[in-house]
Amino acid sequence: MMAAPVLDIQNLSVRYTTERGNLQALRGVNLTIPEKSIVGIVGESGCGKSTLISTIIQLLANNAKITSGDILFKGESLLDKSEKQLRGLRGTEMSMVFQDPMQTHNPVLTIGRQMIDIQYRDPLSKADKRQRAAEMLTLVGIPDANQRLDQFPHEFSGGMRQRIAIAMALMAQPSLLIADEPTTALDATLEVQIIKRLRELQAEIGCSILFISHHLGVIAELCDSVIVMYAGEAIEQGSVRDVFHTPAHPYTRALLQCDPGNIKEKTRNLPTIPGEIPDLVNLSPGCIFQSRCAQTIPQCAVAHPEFHTSKTGHVAACHLLQPEVQAQ
Amino acid sequence: MLAYTIKRLGLSVVITILAITLLFLIIHMIPGDPVSTMLGPKASPELRAALEEKMGLNQPLPVQIGLFFVNMLRGDLGVDVFTNRPVSQIVFGQLPYTLALIGTAIGWSAPLGIALGCVSAVRRDSFIDRLTGILSVSVIAVPAFVVSLYSLLFFAVQLKWFPAIGAGKSGDLPDQIWHLVLPAFAIGLSWVGYIARLVRASMLEILGENHIRTARAFGLPENWITFRYALRLAILPTITVIGVGMGFLLSAAVFTEIVFSRPGLGKLVIDSITTRNYPVVMGSVLFSTLIFVASTTISDLINALADPRIRNST
Numbered sequence: 080m081m082a083a084p085v086l087d088i089q090n091l092s093v094r095y096t097t098e099r100g101n102l103q104a105l106r107g108v109n110l111t112i113p114e115k116s117i118v119g120i121v122g123e124s125g126c127g128k129s130t131l132i133s134t135i136i137q138l139l140a141n142n143a144k145i146t147s148g149d150i151l152f153k154g155e156s157l158l159d160k161s162e163k164q165l166r167g168l169r170g171t172e173m174s175m176v177f178q179d180p181m182q183t184h185n186p187v188l189t190i191g192r193q194m195i196d197i198q199y200r201d202p203l204s205k206a207d208k209r210q211r212a213a214e215m216l217t218l219v220g221i222p223d224a225n226q227r228l229d230q231f232p233h234e235f236s237g238g239m240r241q242r243i244a245i246a247m248a249l250m251a252q253p254s255l256l257i258a259d260e261p262t263t264a265l266d267a268t269l270e271v272q273i274i275k276r277l278r279e280l281q282a283e284i285g286c287s288i289l290f291i292s293h294h295l296g297v298i299a300e301l302c303d304s305v306i307v308m309y310a311g312e313a314i315e316q317g318s319v320r321d322v323f324h325t326p327a328h329p330y331t332r333a334l335l336q337c338d339p340g341n342i343k344e345k346t347r348n349l350p351t352i353p354g355e356i357p358d359l360v361n362l363s364p365g366c367i368f369q370s371r372c373a374q375t376i377p378q379c380a381v382a383h384p385e386f387h388t389s390k391t392g393h394v395a396a397c398h399l400l401q402p403e404v405q406a407q
Numbered sequence: 408m409l410a411y412t413i414k415r416l417g418l419s420v421v422i423t424i425l426a427i428t429l430l431f432l433i434i435h436m437i438p439g440d441p442v443s444t445m446l447g448p449k450a451s452p453e454l455r456a457a458l459e460e461k462m463g464l465n466q467p468l469p470v471q472i473g474l475f476f477v478n479m480l481r482g483d484l485g486v487d488v489f490t491n492r493p494v495s496q497i498v499f500g501q502l503p504y505t506l507a508l509i510g511t512a513i514g515w516s517a518p519l520g521i522a523l524g525c526v527s528a529v530r531r532d533s534f535i536d537r538l539t540g541i542l543s544v545s546v547i548a549v550p551a552f553v554v555s556l557y558s559l560l561f562f563a564v565q566l567k568w569f570p571a572i573g574a575g576k577s578g579d580l581p582d583q584i585w586h587l588v589l590p591a592f593a594i595g596l597s598w599v600g601y602i603a604r605l606v607r608a609s610m611l612e613i614l615g616e617n618h619i620r621t622a623r624a625f626g627l628p629e630n631w632i633t634f635r636y637a638l639r640l641a642i643l644p645t646i647t648v649i650g651v652g653m654g655f656l657l658s659a660a661v662f663t664e665i666v667f668s669r670p671g672l673g674k675l676v677i678d679s680i681t682t683r684n685y686p687v688v689m690g691s692v693l694f695s696t697l698i699f700v701a702s703t704t705i706s707d708l709i710n711a712l713a714d715p716r717i718r719n720s721t
Contacts, residue, residue, distance in 0.1 A: 138623055169626035177624070182617040185636050187714050197625040231715040244621075251625070
């Protein structure tokens with residue numbers, strides 16, 4: 080029998096109570112992260128990426144509520160666990176790299192102190208913990224790690240702070256590392272370095288990574304499989320190769336066309352997807368992408384699309400993939 | 408830190424000099440001159456001239472200010488118009504009472520206010536948060552002299568739990584502390600509410616910041632997050648406010664000292680103004696200014712000690 084996947088999200092829906100009414104931030108999201116794999120999530124701002132992460136680590140805002148579905152971590156439901164049990168998992172079994180490196184560390188505590196604090200469960204001496212922290216910093220490419228442990232966050236550049244955040248997340252030796260746009264704040268050279276490091280360290284520690292980015296090139300470089308999210312739904316998923324080479328959902332195709340890396344001809348105007356993300360408070364029936372889709376059929380306005388298998392074997396939620404529509 | 412400290416202390420010296428100069432000018436502009444006050448309207452011109460000479464009043468104003476600073480550095484603040492006692496001696500005699508009063512007031516109100524603010528922020532919208540909120544706003548609205556009067560009437564006159572008047576026998580510490588309770592309560596009460604509101608607001612702000620989310624994502628114990636990671640930052644604005652608040656405490660002390668007939672700087676200022684005893688007015692206001700400058704300096708230094716971003720900003 081195969082081992083349970085590290086993370087298995089089933090039909091997850093999350094809503095926020097807002098002044099305007101209930102905002103359906105996530106609707107029926109399915110996601111599986113097998114052991115030792117790297118899964119990417121792409122999608123534009125507001126597509127529910129951040130809500131998804133907060134739900135996985137169970138640190139949702141007070142006005143958020145999980146309305147359906149389940150999150151299985153190594154086969155056990157996170158929704159059944161007590162706050163104490165969840166805290167036991169955070170920082171040991173799963174760890175996080177957050178998006179904004181400038182604000183991810185406490186400004187009045189030294190980096191060393193913060194890196195020692197997160198090892199509070201380990202029965203090591205303080206000197207050993209410090210040594211370990213210094214080794215992790217060296218590993219992510221921060222020179223003079225031992226001296227720099229006594230410095231405060233504001234004494235590091237953004238790129239360095241991001242690497243410290245990665246070092247902290249990896250120091251936990253987690254089964255699952257969740258990285259929310261960890262390279263967005265970095266310049267391109269550094270981005271490549273960090274991606275390379277992340278890949279090496281992932282192989283070394285043997286963890287799985289959930290990698291969130293809107294940088295398609297990085298996802299292609301790093302991930303085994305990818306999930307495309309749009310307005311709170313996972314609309315297409317499969318291996319990076321299948322999804323990027325033969326996208327099945329019109330949104331994914333549009334997204335790929337907008338990637339500057341794919342634009343071959345000289346142009347003054349970068350392509351965009353016309354229209355806006357639909358209002359998640361007053362959802363209209365039918366496909367979530369219909370208002371911006373160039374290939375709508377009458378069905379799109381009335382029925383919410385099911386997942387269909389594309390020609391290459393990955394899945395996408397689009398009416399156009401139904402065999403009877405394909406046949407026409 | 409050293410560079411910051413030197414810079415900050417230098418600034419304090421400049422502020423002190425400016426404040427004292429201003430003070431000198433204001434006192435100088437008060438109608439009625441000290442010579443007539445001392446000698447009466449019927450004094451001979453020779454006598455007047457002699458006294459003016461002695462007090463340096465015949466000199467041009469800048470020279471007078473300069474002389475005042477020189478004398479001040481020598482510890483000479485002039486003499487009491489009526490008793491001829493040195494002003495410095497009189498002020499130093501009253502200073503401990505006022506310092507004890509405002510020290511005790513902030514000493515009980517700040518910890519309580521910080522604790523209430525913390526609990527309110529951590530248990531936001533709970534019963535205790537709402538109760539603290541209502542009580543805070545109520546006590547902030549009541550001036551210290553009103554609290555003084557009513558606590559005097561209720562706890563001292565009606566219930567006879569505490570003494571009503573004076574500062575206690577000198578040398579008898581328990582008696583003096585006993586006399587300190589009501590006035591310190593009266594001055595500190597509104598500060599409990601004020602500090603609780605302030606700490607609650609900055610705690611809520613800090614608890615919503617990304618680095619707290621990071622700490623939570625690493626599973627740090629919740630009490631570490633509250634005290635080590637959040638309160639350490641959230642307390643800094645409160646320290647600044649308390650530093651500046653010393654000015655308000657000093658003026659609250661004036662009323663309270665009158666109400667409780669306690670010796671102290673406030674009572675000294677009022678008494679000496681009513682008798683036009685200008686050297687004593689000058690001396691006591693000077694010390695109030697020094698207390699204020701010192702407290703703001705100390706609160707800034709504490710801020711710099713607690714926040715590396717401030718101390719490295721030089």
